[in-house]
Amino acid sequence: MPQDARQTPQTGIIIDQIEEILIANLDALSESQVLTIPIRCRRTGKVQLIRFPSSRNNETKKFAALLQILHLSHEALVAGTVITKRAIYYQNPELFGSQQYVNELVDDIAFTFGLGRDALNIVAASKGLIAGAMSVTIGSSSVFDCNSDDSATFRGLVASRFHETATAGPGVLITAKGYPDLSTRQFLHKLHVASPTLPMYGLVDFDPDGVRIMLTYKNGSRSLQHEENVTLSQLVWIGLRSNDVLEHHKKGPQSAHTNQTHNSSRIPSSQSASFHSGASPCRTRAFSPVEVMLPLKAADRRLALRTLSAAVGKDHQVAESLDLIHELQVMLLLNTKTEIQAVDEAGDLTTWLDYALTSRMNRQ
């Protein structure tokens, strides 16, 4: 990575801001005053002073951790390099205790400065995976995010070379292995800016976390609203949808496989016609992407309910949020969640994906 690229017009301002904090603390030290770092709370937006010394143990620890992160960020900014959150953690694992703790503080600092995290020259540990020939694909085909909690779906799709062989045309496969990190989202956003007509599709499990992952790609995350240029409003939720779950079980349990084979070999023209006229694709979907079905746990229901509440709360009732509301309501009614099927030798998932993607593209 060219190091110069890491120095932006903001860089000088942040270096100043960090140095201001450090100088204020040096002054305080020389006057035997209490040391403080101001941090703005991401929930309330209020500034809070983190003190040293403090009677509260965790405040002392927080002060030390913040100081170290500011120091490392300052070093990276001045040198024009970047540092990963993972590297920060390993500077002093005993102090930080967990990676999560580092992540939280880094986001706190970025929020306090009113900037994106990468303005601190701090990046996430490499997490996302990508497969596909970028130079070929931009401007001509599609991007496809798949996010099952384990990355088995992604590996299966790559192994079957879906990014090259898809009926819908070559594309790029991307996974962030669960909830997407900032770098993956920034990357996708940049891709979108560079090529606005490039369609992007999201494939997630049919469960509350899957929906949240999809929404995080699309709208950003609630706790990182200060980050800019990380949303993908055009992302299409290709699956898994309640229809996929219901379709899976419309067929008799014994005859399921033979039925599926029949359906895929020839799709009656009357059905595809009704599909193009905007009817539900439910009937014409061949193969099932559904792997296992499990009842929702209490925590799943709570998360689904929170997501539903937030979706209903939005004053603009656009078709897209009505769709989201519907999917969450049906999930709660069915009290069932499903994971994406792994790609097996029969290639069921790729067949289904081919079908779902081409149908979707024809409709647009």
Place this chain on the structure above:
Amino acid sequence: MSKQYLTTHTVDNAHITDIFSIAAAPNALLSASGSSTIHVHASNQPDSPLIQSLTGAHKLGCHHIAVSRNGKVAASVGFGGDVKIWKVSESGSGEWEPFGELDAGKASEKGRGGAGELWAIALSEDGQFLASTTYDGRINVWDLFGDRGATLREYETGTAGSGSFGLCVDLSRDGKYTASGHQSGAVYVFNNDTGRLQYSLPGLVKPVRTVAFSPAGTRLAAAGDSGIIAIYDTKHGEHVGNLTGHNAWITSLDWSDTGEYLLSGAFDGKAKVWSVERSACVATHSETDKALWAVRWLPKTVRNEMFCTAGANRSLTFYREATGA
């Protein structure tokens, strides 16, 4: 020997989203959907016009609605766990008006607050008693005319707070029994007089999404993801037969007034009428290939037997028995 039913009319787009539940009073059909509004259609008039909208009833949408057989009391449950009670106005206008709520969260007993959130409901013939299920498998019976802050009966179906999700519930017409169907496939019958479990019935292995007592209370029908309708004898708790023929999850069951026929609806959009005595399907209808969430017979008036189906196509479809059959 099949029976013939004709589609009399369809109220298209009766709701703006999926219709999840319907309830039939003598002259009115109440419907609940993913939107916040409950609709009342005049089922005794041609074309069943919309006669009342209960707006803002459930902010997050409404998944269950029930009405008492006498048509005087209704209850509805929202996705937020909110339970509202409704009654027909005493002014004689026939309009439905709010009749308070059921604060299940507050009333949850033994310190297990929050988990007392209600899911499915059923009302007794006169609307005095309401039976409900919870996420964690508890079944409660409430006195809507008495103290709504406490349950009349509380039945556990598992170790405290960890029973299987109660997907459906019904009360026998005489109010003596409560039946519940669960995610685990279990079906239970409770005796409301003694407050005890009467029978734990041999279940269906897969989730049970609907249970219904026959009008005389001698039979219980249960169905769900197994695609089979199981019939039980409530006197001895025996499994007396299965009705097979649906190829999809069954969402809804309703007995005809005489107890001769069962109406069922499934996720593939098919509604079926079964002769219980002959264990045979006598009619199959599919106006839609979208999921049916609810099917109900209309209380018999002067005309022929009628029923209504509703679901993901957002419409109410009315059927009547062909004359001369």
